[in-house]
Amino acid sequence: MAAWCASGSLGAAWTVPAAADDVGATVFSTRCAVCHGPEAAGIPGAFPSLHDQIGEFAKTADGRDYLAMVVTTGLMGNLKIGGVSYLGVMPAQSGLSDAEIAAVLTYLASGRGKNPAAPALTAEDVIAARARHSDRSPQATRALRPPYPDS
């Protein structure tokens, strides 16, 4: 790395992606892993895995809205993921900042950091999603889930 980016504001900007990833990993392990499992593999029939579908949802505006609203309102309604049905309730995850919500969703969309080229969510995406969806209930959020094969 050139010396000019080792210090000063440009250097700081270069460290942002890694830092956001760390935040996402930390939020995941402290807030989500208790249900979704340490590797986001879930427990079939009880807690869904958060694997390929999250990266797919992150690619579209509707999908990003859905993801942001799941964390904001929680989720309730029938889901089918990988051929397994879920009729559970995810509680709203309060106490997270917009940046933390964006970071944990980016972490999941990237396959827990394994695919850094995956689309990232920003705090602005989370704020905009909330502004677009005033009907904030776990059931209303279920209705936002984009079509996904096998679901």
Ligand code: HEC
């Ligand atoms: C108390 C348990 C619990 C916690 C904690 C929890 N979830 Fe969930 N989550 C669930 C359940 C249960 C579902 C499925 C709800 C249903 O069947 O409608 C779900 C569904 C989801 C979905 C929808 C997946 C899909 O394919 O549509 C996403 C995304 C998600 N959770 C992300 C998170 C994130 C991110 C966190 C941490 C910030 C988190 N969850 C914390 C229980 C939990």
